Amino acid sequence: MNSPIPPKIDRRLAIKWMLAVSAGAVMARSPVLGAPGLSGAPGVPEPEPAHGYGTDPNMVTPSKPGEYWPLTFTEAQRRQAAVLSDLVIPPEGANPSASAVGVVDFLDEWVSAPYQQNLSDRKVVLDGMAWLDEESVRRFGRSFAESSEAERASLAEEMSRSPKAEPEPDTSQAFFRLFRDLVGSGYFTTPVGMKDLGYVGNVPLATFDGPPTELVAKLGLVDEVKW
DSSP: OOSOOOTTSOHHHHHHHHHHHHHHHTTTOOOOOOSSOOSSOTTOOOOOOOSSOOSOOOSSSOOOTTSSSOOOOOHHHHHHHHHHHHHHSOOBTTBOOTGGGTHHHHHHHHHHOOSHHHHHHHHHHHHHHHHHHHHHHHHHSSOTTTSOHHHHHHHHHHHHSOOSSOSSOOHHHHHHHHHHHHHHHHHTTSHHHHHHHTOOOSOOOSOOOOSOHHHHHHTTOTTTOOO
16 A cells, blocks of 8 residues: 555556455465454354365355354444445445445455354454454544544554564554455455456357467467467
């Protein structure tokens, strides 16, 4: 976020590039666990670790949030997640914000799933959200969701800064990096997000003429590509 953006690249395009990469890598990263804090939302038991991944899901009938495991977020946490998600991907023109396309449901499902990566992410997200509210109350006298746009932006900007020669980012930075990646994953795997990226997907074509000849030549693959 601190890197200068060339004047011909608008903010949403820069965010799109960054989050598209994050969405592809979210399953591969290993998050840094923060300081001790919340391990789960009040009234929601800690999920039991899953053993294996079960049978293939039904890809025809859409599932509903909470259908496979109890969800975690309280209403206050959902509101906080929506506000922070919309700081990561705000509305712009015809493009809706992250919360408008259901990213909060995706986040809640993710931190509630009983698999190893999700259980690790659950702690980072819940601890980070607790820290964010505590810090907002300490600085501004109100929760993050109730703070002003300028106050929210100042906290988000602080969390997004790169660590200064430290072996690991601090709790807030680790949380924001994970949260940002999850928001990107949720947003750009929705129909709206894929359209925003220009992703066509698995669409049948009447003909396929192969890759452009000029590109093949530039890559030095003329002998490998046969038309």
